Amino acid sequence: MIEKIIKYFNDKNIFVGLFAAALVIITSIPYILGLVLPFPESRFNGILVFPTDHNFYFALMRQAQQGQWLFHNPFTPEAHRAIFFNLEWLVLGKFSALTGMPLELVWHLQRTIAIVAFCFVIYWALTQVYKTQLMCKIVFTVIMLGGGLAWVRIIKPFGSLLPWHLCKDTYAFIHPFYIMLASSHTLLGLLFSWVSLCLFIEAEKNKKLKYYIAAGICALLVGCIRPYDMIFIMGSIMLYMWILMLMQRETGSWQNIKKRMLPVLIPIPVIIYYMWVFHGNPVFHAWHEQAVTAPFSLITMGFSIGLPMLLLALSIHTIGNFSQKSLPQILITSSLLACCILIYSNPEIKFSFQLVSLLLIPIVIVATMAQEDFLVTQYRQKQIVRVLMAIFIMVNSLSMVWIYRTKIQEIMQGLYRTDRNLLVAYEWLEKHSASRDVVLPSSVYPIGNQIPRYTHCSVFCGYHYVTVAFREKKAMLEEFFQKDTSDTYRTDVLKKYSVHYVFVDTNDIKPAMFAPADRVYLKEVYHNPRAIIYSVLPQ
Template sequence: MSYKESSDYSLNRLKDSRSIPLQVLVTSAEWRWVMMWTVLIVAVSALPLLIAWAMTPPGWNFTGILVNPLDGHSYLAKMEQGATGHWLFHLTYTPEPHAGAFLFTFYVGLGHVARLTGLPLVVVFHLARLLAGVGLLLTVYRFIAHITMSIVERRLAFLLIGTASGLGWLGLIFGAFPIDFWVPEAFVHYSLHANPHFPLGLMLMLLVLMQVVWPYTQALLLSRIVMPTLLAILLAIVLPFAVVIVWLLLAALIGRTVLIHKGRLLWSHIWPTLGVVGGSLPVVGYQYWVTITNPILAGWNAQNVTSTPPVMNVILGFGIIGGLALIKIVHIIRQKGRETSEGEWLLCLWVIISIGLLYVPFTLQRRFITGLHIPLAILAAIGLRRWLTQSKRSTLFQQRIVLSVVVVGLLETLLVWGLPILFIKQQTIDSLTTSVLFIQDDEAAAFQWLRDNTKPDDVVLASPRIGMWVPGQTGARAFYGHPFETVAAEDKKAQVEAFYRGDQPSTSPASDYIFYGVSEQAIGRPQYLQELPVVFSSGNVTIYKNQH
């Protein structure tokens, strides 16, 4: 089907509809195409995980986390708390006792799912990730359908969102570290590869926008307020920074409407917007309040700094997609909005607001890059397709240009997805003491002993590598295991290293158990361990009971 034929087909089908707004109709043929690509994208994103599991060398165990193991295992630690029946979150990467709070409720809830189903935490984690990925991709296409009536533009935008990364490889050549290698929340395809809460949050974000901006005309006003409000509350629980973007975006759309219509208020948008803000603001407010009033959580929050990356890393990270989107935005501004749909304005405002938030003086400013690839990719697809159509070049030429853009982005995505696989050998045989993807059989046996013989409040002293796994694998606390979630992390890390070097006989606060394996032996061989009772020993791993 040619570009023109596809556009005519889309428009004719839309004209045939009497009950659905023109820009909303998605044909059954479209949904079949979308479902095919959705299954393919999600399946390919899961392949590196299966390959890593299949390539696990003898004597080793794959931990099930490929993307950002440090944060991935902290999610499993949060799920572990739910699996033991709790709903209040505690920092299990720090030894200090403290009151719990309703934070990370999504992961705590997944832990309850694991408890009820009997499935391992990591299995529930990945099942949730895959389901959220499917839901996100289907929601993405519905969102695109509100922006453009052209099937060609819809499909191109969907493929760019689902598969296209930036020019990160180019940045690596020149010593940069572009965001398409390490900021998954900015991209749909990277989000659904990384964890479940990013794709779920992005899906909720799009659903809220659609419910407010393009409500079903037959729905009662009350339901048009209640539904986006409930979705916004869920969004605030799952991905609170995304709900802030939604607030500002909906406010900007209302402001634009007031300016265009010379002061006339569009209450059909205002009431749902008030519901969205009113419903989710208490959730965000509570999260902020508890992280500044709970002393231990405040210590975590003070370390939790995620600054915006250098501008060049952002530009290269979005690559060709970002460049095409910028051209489209400039074109819209030069045209003063003529022939620009409400959806295209929404995309432009989304880009402008997100970029503005990235440079607000705030310790977590990078979080506002969440989902930015979505509006950029849709604008890029619309701008590219319409420019090609107006160029009057041959259909073959147009198809080659489009294919080139898609393939360049896809190759980078496959590189990002597959990069951990390249380091599997280094993660095991060549790096006995530093592997973060695999644990040795003796370490796995030690973790099982700790799970069977320790209480949730017991503290385990271990190297930073082992400490990363302790809360999620054993249910106990780690003295040190995370640079953010361990309070006073630098001090505790220094204490760990000093203890294993033999420079100090204890830590403050003291630990209940001392883990001593190959990672700890690489730091040092403290003589005073010989004075402590051995409670577990297997191969090169020994666990000592500390005498307080």
């Protein structure tokens, strides 16, 4: 009986299931704390990082929740037509409307489901690369719990030797654990990217057309959520095909080549569409122009990835040995090379740094797959090797332990919350305004960035990525509220951008700020300890 129980719990599905359940519980604790801790004057936002980005996500989900199928950009005042922008936010908004669940709860339901699915998909991919379940479990653990070298900063003798700018794993979505903890959106793109690659591996095994089509459809869906991740899939498959042809291996007939091209060809309409969105749309093109993030230097990337980079360096001589690799191993190697090429294609691909979330998994696999026989043999024969592997996994996880502890501390200190007086003011604005009424906030962050999340209004300036001409509007906003600015300038701004309301955060009131209550073109319509709202009167 005991042997049967042990055998049952040694089953790979039980291993992955228990691992996934543990990850769901661990990554959910900070959010549960945020909900239950007694901060009566504020409300938890349901996020742990990058509130400006997440407010954009929730603003668009809110539009879908309220019945829209196409999205307008509520972070800029220009009149424009709504367009399709993101499948994830559309589905989540509609699901919230259908079930009555709050958007934050729907967001975390997606995160929970994605964590479980992601664990099973990655483990399935590992079984195609490695010959033993032991190696699959070791690599799986390294991938799921790993972090960079930021933990060195907290060791007093060595911390001063490692500058913070080399430790991007403290905030960049490089490691899966941090992604599962903090970014449901990034996790979804990562999940479907690997589903697409796994379907392609399955297609290569049995040469069935349906799997090639499924891989292409999955890549297309990825493109509707995170277009850059779709480019990664297409680049990985194209590089894989090029390597096979170069090696004169497994090229097969023209029919096989056409099948392999399906996952590359199917998503092309999505690429064309988003090229129009980011280059031709009069409003959404601001994302392409302003969302420019240069990739890290190679040294910074190495420190941020951590110990897996050392393993890769030790295995670098095996990367080009394609004649000794299986087809799945060649595909994973191709995905690593494609990811590196795309990340460092900046500025040709302006937001290429987004692809860094896809880099870690291929690095770990490529760094270890050629050493499987040696590592498994040593693990089974020598106790010291098992101890060293356990130490490696623990040390590799230290940064994530430190980041997790930091997030818990931030939650307990009351971070990631919104003043309830602001929420009441947003609720009033929602009830007393029309959809897409333009609001001029006293500050971009947090007010201008929060209004579209909590109301159906648009703002004059609200998000540095998607507000058209953000820098110019931010400067105009600052000038608008300066005491010595002429009323002619203010009324011209209000008229030009069809502003309906001026929203003043009382925390922004300073001696150098003008007094809106004294202006004949503004009328106070709402007031609480944190917010004052003025209606713009016709001139």
